[in-house]
Amino acid sequence: MNIIRVNRLYLGIFLCSLFLSGCTLGPPSGVVPVSGFDLSRYLGQWHEIARLDHSFERGMTDVSARYRLREDNSVEVINRGYETANGRWREAVGTARLIGEPTRGSLKVSFFGPFYGGYHIAALDPDYRWSLVIGPDTGYAWILARDKTLPPGIREQLVQQAAAAGIDPKAWIWVEHGNDKELPFSPR
Numbered sequence: 001m002n003i004i005r006v007n008r009l010y011l012g013i014f015l016c017s018l019f020l021s022g023c024t025l026g027p028p029s030g031v032v033p034v035s036g037f038d039l040s041r042y043l044g045q046w047h048e049i050a051r052l053d054h055s056f057e058r059g060m061t062d063v064s065a066r067y068r069l070r071e072d073n074s075v076e077v078i079n080r081g082y083e084t085a086n087g088r089w090r091e092a093v094g095t096a097r098l099i100g101e102p103t104r105g106s107l108k109v110s111f112f113g114p115f116y117g118g119y120h121i122a123a124l125d126p127d128y129r130w131s132l133v134i135g136p137d138t139g140y141a142w143i144l145a146r147d148k149t150l151p152p153g154i155r156e157q158l159v160q161q162a163a164a165a166g167i168d169p170k171a172w173i174w175v176e177h178g179n180d181k182e183l184p185f186s187p188r
Contacts, residue, residue, distance in 0.1 A: 024136035025099055025108050027120040030165045031134050034105035034124045039098065041128045042121075043067045043075070046144040049130075049155070050172040054140065056092070059085050061176040065144070067096070077109060082179050123161050125154075132158045138166045148177035 027033055048063035057063060060081030068076045075096040083090050094111035096119060098104075105121030117140075123132035130145040143150070143158050150158075163169045 025118045028137045033120045037105040047148045048175045050143040050174050052141050062179040
């Protein structure tokens with residue numbers, strides 16, 4: 001009987017986790033994902049210009065992400081950054097899928113099995129050169145660009161748009177780029 005109770009407990013925890021993770025897919029209040037989104041144009045490499053603090057990127061420089069379409073129409077996500085404390089590169093591979101209309105800039109992303117979180121593109125350059133991404137809540141946000149820098153005017157515009165969604169303008173961490181040991185993404 002104890003084994004059955006334990007298995008039910010784990011099943012309950014698992015199902016509860018799935019339910020809760022499903023609740024975090026939509027955009028936070030005040031965040032409207034871009035319309036007219038074209039996933040094929042969003043694919044490729046992006047550099048992290050700024051982020052909010054969170055443990056999985058803390059202390060990292062030279063952070064970038066690569067998005068590539070898979071045969072099943074999901075997106076392979078490879079995030080990479082340089083850990084300055086130990087002098088090594090760290091990489092995480094995940095999966096992303098569009099949520100809702102394919103022309104809406106909302107995806108769900110997972111780096112941990114069946115658990116997904118929202119990834120909402122709140123601002124996007126018409127030429128797909130920069131974007132403002134907000135996660136399942138306003139505790140997760142990134143400013144991304146195709147280049148390693150952004151003009152100050154665009155940076156300020158994106159910070160102000162994030163502030164209108166409830167993100168403290170002083171909370172941004174501006175990511176350093178320039179590691180001369182940068183590794184290219186390997187083909188997969």
